[in-house]
Structure formats: C-alpha cells, structure tokens
Amino acid sequence: MLHRDDRVPEPAPSPFAVPLLPGPGPRRIAIISASVGAGHDGAAAGLAARLSAHGFLVDRYDLLDLLPAGTGTLLRGTYRRMLTWAPEGYQRLYQATEHAVRPGAVWRALFRRTQRRLLATLRPDTCAVVSTYPGACQVLGGLRRRGLLTVPALTYLTDFSVHALWVAPGIDAHLAVHAVPAAQAHAQGAAAVTVAGPVTDPRFTPRTQGQRAAARDRFGLPGHAPLALLVAGSWGVGAIRRAAAEISATEVAVPVVVCGRNEALAAQLRQDGIEHAFGWVGDMPGLMHACDVLVQNAGGLTSLEALAAGLPVASYRCIPGHGRTNAAALDEAGLAAWIRDRADLGPTLTELLHGPRGRSQRAAGLTLHRTGPGPVPAIAARTGPQPAPRTRPAPAGRLPRGRRLALTASTAAAIVTLGVAAPLAHTYAETPARFAAVAHYLDGDGR
Known part of the structure; x- marks a missing residue:
C-alpha cells in the first residue's frame, strides 16, 4: 500500500527525546x-x-x-x-x-x-x-x-x-x-x-553528489540532465499523462514518473514516449536522490518526504478536493509552488531548479524537519x-x-x-x- 517498503526503520536518536516511562512498565x-x-x-x-x-x-x-x-x-x-x-x-x-x-x-x-x-x-x-x-x-x-x-x-x-x-x-x-x-x-x-x-522515514535525507550519480545509474536515468520526479500516489490517479507530456515539452527537465500500483498507467506513459515511467518503487529515497525537483498532485506524505530529501516541490494539475487545498496551503507556507497555468510550468521549474526560489524552498523544507520536536x-x-x-x-x-x-x-x-x-x-x-x-x-x- 505504501509507495515504499512497509518497514519503517527506527529513527536516529533525537535531541528532543525525553524520558517517557515513569510507570512500572511500557505504556x-x-x-x-x-x-x-x-x-x-x-x-x-x-x-x-x-x-x-x-x-x-x-x-x-x-x-x-x-x-x-x-x-x-x-x-x-x-x-x-x-x-x-x-x-x-x-x-x-x-x-x-x-x-x-x-x-x-x-x-x-x-x-x-x-x-x-x-x-x-x-x-x-x-x-x-x-x-x-x-x-x-x-x-x-x-x-x-x-x-x-x-x-x-x-x-x-x-x-x-x-x-x-x-x-x-x-x-x-x-x-x-x-x-x-x-x-x-x-x-x-x-x-x-x-x-x-512532520514524521517521515529517516532515509529521506539530502543527497550527496555521490548518491546522486549512484542512484541515477541504479535506476537507469540520464547522468546529467535535470530530472523532474512526477508522482501519482499509490493509486496512480490524476492527470499524470498530461502533466508528464507538458513537463517534457518545456525541455527544462526530463520527467521521471512513479505510478504506484497503476501499472497500466506506466505502460501508457511509455507508449506516449515518456521513457522513465515506473510502477511501484520500493526505494523512493534513492529515486529522490536521483532527481532534482518533485512535481506532485496531492500534497500529502510524498511532499514532506521530498522536503526532507532537500528537493524543491511544485504542485501541478492537482487532484480535486484535498489535492487543491493542500496545494494552496503548501504555497502559503512557502514550501511548494502551486503552478495553476501551463504557461507558468517551464518558468517555475527553472526557478526551482536554478534560482533563489528553489534555494528558499529547500531551506524551508529542511528547517521544517530539523526544528520540529x-x-x-x-x-x-x-x-x-x-x-x-x-x-x-x-x-x-x-x-x-x-x-x-x-x-x-x-x-x-x-x-x-x-x-x-x-x-x-x-x-x-x-x-x-x-x-x-x-x-x-x-x-x-x-x-
């Protein structure tokens, strides 16, 4: 069900840890x-x-x-x-x-x-x-x-x-x-x-240069091109084929799409010419280490994981209901750019990949994870x-x-x-x- 391994490793000792067991046994x-x-x-x-x-x-x-x-x-x-x-x-x-x-x-x-x-x-x-x-x-x-x-x-x-x-x-x-x-x-x-x-898997951390190259090699991704990781949730819902084609058309980044359990969607994307389309991915931390920006449509846990991994985040062609209200809230918080118009897709991705907006979002995302108890x-x-x-x-x-x-x-x-x-x-x-x-x-x- 999860878009990564169900087993969540125990987190590293936290500076916020306090004695929690005053009674005779565990609660x-x-x-x-x-x-x-x-x-x-x-x-x-x-x-x-x-x-x-x-x-x-x-x-x-x-x-x-x-x-x-x-x-x-x-x-x-x-x-x-x-x-x-x-x-x-x-x-x-x-x-x-x-x-x-x-x-x-x-x-x-x-x-x-x-x-x-x-x-x-x-x-x-x-x-x-x-x-x-x-x-x-x-x-x-x-x-x-x-x-x-x-x-x-x-x-x-x-x-x-x-x-x-x-x-x-x-x-x-x-x-x-x-x-x-x-x-x-x-x-x-x-x-x-x-x-x-937030609470995220501790494997989601900012990458090193060595991790980036190794992850790209492991997933068969281009060695030097900017990569936009497009996620569709565990169900693979939303306007994913359209978003992938539009990201590709900007020529700002190469789309890398994760379709969750929707293998039919992954096959359709490959038929559309989207070379890097995956179904279920067990190593999402590794795939995030390989990519340079996250494009999401629901504003849930994957967004928080990307922020922990040091990726800037964009919301685009969001699913209805919570997808759109989450996009607005993330934008208000300065944690994710909400791209409402296709004409803004290329310029916004460029800002997130190479400009001060991307650096600001990375800093805000890492601060969110490092300062909260x-x-x-x-x-x-x-x-x-x-x-x-x-x-x-x-x-x-x-x-x-x-x-x-x-x-x-x-x-x-x-x-x-x-x-x-x-x-x-x-x-x-x-x-x-x-x-x-x-x-x-x-x-x-x-x-």
Missing part, C-alpha cells in the same frame, strides 16, 4: 489509520516507529476493517473510482462541505456503529489513541463525548489543509505538521492545537494511567439481510465522507426521509 498507544491511498498509513507507520523507539507499545488499526458488515472494501473501491471517473463532481462536493459544522444523521449513525467495534478491539491497557485519518477522528471524538473512552484521543493532522471532518468535538488535542494547518484547525474550533512537525512528546504528555473501557464484543456472524442492505446503502453514500475528509451530510440533509430507515438500523443502541 500502550493505539493508532487508527485507514488504507485509503498511502498517506494516512505512511504517517501512522512513521509515528508508530518513533513511539516504539521511545519505549511505547503500539497497536495499529485500519478504520476500514472496523466499519460494520465489512463495508470498508466497498468504500475504498468506490472512492477510488470516483476520483478516477468523476473528479470534478467530487471537487464540487468537497467545496460544498469543506466547512460543514458536523456530519449528518446517517453519518453519525455509521460512526456510532464503528465506535462500538473500536471499543471492543482496543486492548484494556491502552492509555491513548491517536488518529491519522479524519473519519477516525469523528469516531474517537464521539466516544470521548459519550464518556465511553476514558483515555486521551488525539488527532495527527497529516494534510496541510484541514477539512471540517478533521476537527471533531471530544478530541483532546490536534497535532499539526506546520503553522498553516495549525491555524486552519484552530479557526475551525479544534482543541489544543500544537505544531509538532515531532508528535511523540505531545502524545506522551497526554498519556494517562487509566485503562480504556471494555464493552461486549461485536456479535459474531452475519447481520440480518435488512441491516446489511442498510449498511451497504449508507456506505455507498459515505464514500466521499471517509475517502479524504469530505462529508456528504449536507447532500442527504436535503432528503432526510429517504435515509431515515438507514439511520434507524445503524443507530440501534439508542445512545
């Missing part, structure tokens, strides 16, 4: 992510490695596995198809819901069903729960508000822009990678917002001794047919909600009668 922290793309899971993996290095026991859970009636797979697949087949429709929905006050009744009912399953999954000695995924924030916030989760619940904001779904009443603290998303979260009423800094101290400060409560386990076996159908209908409607933090509650609030039966099925405990 346990649960991290809730979701296998939607790679960014949320990548952040969870990096965070788990750092917590483990500081002596915590860490459990990781996929929210999609906790959704009722096995609907996580349906949600993931449908959301992916929406991004691929109807991106502008998704953009309109995202914009319409970007500042929604709360999810609607159907979504609250779905989250509540998931709350019970999460409580049945948490180990009794869990002392804090951290979300790296917006849907999980809503689940945890609801548990805290209802008094069913008695240990701290924290949100680690993995995006540079903060959609409303990232902020849930009941969450004890929100940790941001930069001051720009921290300010957005604060404006939306998030509790205890802290700028913690990381989220571990903030999480450790909130861990408490009391155990998480246990509830009766979720019933085994298949649900009744009527409830399965209701859950499937609810999930299909919630695709955008859980996909990348874009709740569709407002859409269904317009026709509440149509979904009253679904809400009744899902909200069976009456709480």
Whole structure:
C-alpha cells in the first residue's frame, strides 16, 4: 500500500527525546489509520516507529476493517473510482462541505456503529489513541463525548489543509505538521492545537553528489540532465499523462514518473514516449536522490518526504478536493509552488531548479524537519494511567439481510465522507426521509 517498503526503520536518536516511562512498565498507544491511498498509513507507520523507539507499545488499526458488515472494501473501491471517473463532481462536493459544522444523521449513525467495534478491539491497557485519518477522528471524538473512552484521543493532522471532518468535538488535542494547518484547525474550533512537525522515514535525507550519480545509474536515468520526479500516489490517479507530456515539452527537465500500483498507467506513459515511467518503487529515497525537483498532485506524505530529501516541490494539475487545498496551503507556507497555468510550468521549474526560489524552498523544507520536536512528546504528555473501557464484543456472524442492505446503502453514500475528509451530510440533509430507515438500523443502541 505504501509507495515504499512497509518497514519503517527506527529513527536516529533525537535531541528532543525525553524520558517517557515513569510507570512500572511500557505504556500502550493505539493508532487508527485507514488504507485509503498511502498517506494516512505512511504517517501512522512513521509515528508508530518513533513511539516504539521511545519505549511505547503500539497497536495499529485500519478504520476500514472496523466499519460494520465489512463495508470498508466497498468504500475504498468506490472512492477510488470516483476520483478516477468523476473528479470534478467530487471537487464540487468537497467545496460544498469543506466547512460543514458536523456530519449528518446517517453519518453519525455509521460512526456510532464503528465506535462500538473500536471499543471492543482496543486492548484494556491502552492509555491513548491517536488518529491519522479524519473519519477516525469523528469516531474517537464521539466516544470521548459519550464518556465511553476514558483515555486521551488525539488527532495527527497529516494534510496541510484541514477539512471540517478533521476537527471533531471530544478530541483532546490536534497535532499539526506546520503553522498553516495549525491555524486552519484552530479557526475551525479544534482543541489544543500544537505544531509538532512532520514524521517521515529517516532515509529521506539530502543527497550527496555521490548518491546522486549512484542512484541515477541504479535506476537507469540520464547522468546529467535535470530530472523532474512526477508522482501519482499509490493509486496512480490524476492527470499524470498530461502533466508528464507538458513537463517534457518545456525541455527544462526530463520527467521521471512513479505510478504506484497503476501499472497500466506506466505502460501508457511509455507508449506516449515518456521513457522513465515506473510502477511501484520500493526505494523512493534513492529515486529522490536521483532527481532534482518533485512535481506532485496531492500534497500529502510524498511532499514532506521530498522536503526532507532537500528537493524543491511544485504542485501541478492537482487532484480535486484535498489535492487543491493542500496545494494552496503548501504555497502559503512557502514550501511548494502551486503552478495553476501551463504557461507558468517551464518558468517555475527553472526557478526551482536554478534560482533563489528553489534555494528558499529547500531551506524551508529542511528547517521544517530539523526544528520540529515531532508528535511523540505531545502524545506522551497526554498519556494517562487509566485503562480504556471494555464493552461486549461485536456479535459474531452475519447481520440480518435488512441491516446489511442498510449498511451497504449508507456506505455507498459515505464514500466521499471517509475517502479524504469530505462529508456528504449536507447532500442527504436535503432528503432526510429517504435515509431515515438507514439511520434507524445503524443507530440501534439508542445512545
């Protein structure tokens, strides 16, 4: 799922490390992510490695596995198809819901069903729960508000822009990678917002001249031409063929494209004449050492990795929703140039490769990674001794047919909600009668 090896090496000792284990034994922290793309899971993996290095026991859970009636797979697949087949429709929905006050009744009912399953999954000695995924924030916030989760619940904001779904009443603290998303979260009423800094694999470091030459040789890349690394995420979505052709046409840099799991896209690019098109790449740090600038369309974890590797970053032909809002936030932070017009592509790449803008971005990116304490101290400060409560386990076996159908209908409607933090509650609030039966099925405990 990740665009690099799933194993995340333990980070080097940090100057910010503090003693974190005053009790008789190690404390346990649960991290809730979701296998939607790679960014949320990548952040969870990096965070788990750092917590483990500081002596915590860490459990990781996929929210999609906790959704009722096995609907996580349906949600993931449908959301992916929406991004691929109807991106502008998704953009309109995202914009319409970007500042929604709360999810609607159907979504609250779905989250509540998931709350019970999460409580049945948490180990009794869990002392804090951290979300790296917006849907999980809503689940945890609801548990805290209802008094069913008695240990701290924290949100680690993995995006540079903060959609409303990232902020849930009941969450004890929100940790941001930069001051720009921290300010957005604060404006939306998030509790205890802290700028913690990013979490990336420690292999992403600025290259040496020897590493650059060796990496180019290993990947079969040109020895001296400027290289623009164009990434399409783990799913290979977006206007990648168009962007690659346009980068090539500038003659400023040679495009090197990573298509994730989308091998068909890599084959199409090679047919288009893009010589250096890869599918899944296990050594992304090495490929970044070979290249000179990153061009991205989503603004997620790969952007932070490139900044740690000392590459300037450009956002171009961004995917809808979070891709465009992240591009705006990165541009505001001075960390990535947002290229909105094709005519600006060549001049901007030239500035990033050879001019003061590129040097400024490199310095800002490295400063971001070197000065932030990381989220571990903030999480450790909130861990408490009391155990998480246990509830009766979720019933085994298949649900009744009527409830399965209701859950499937609810999930299909919630695709955008859980996909990348874009709740569709407002859409269904317009026709509440149509979904009253679904809400009744899902909200069976009456709480």
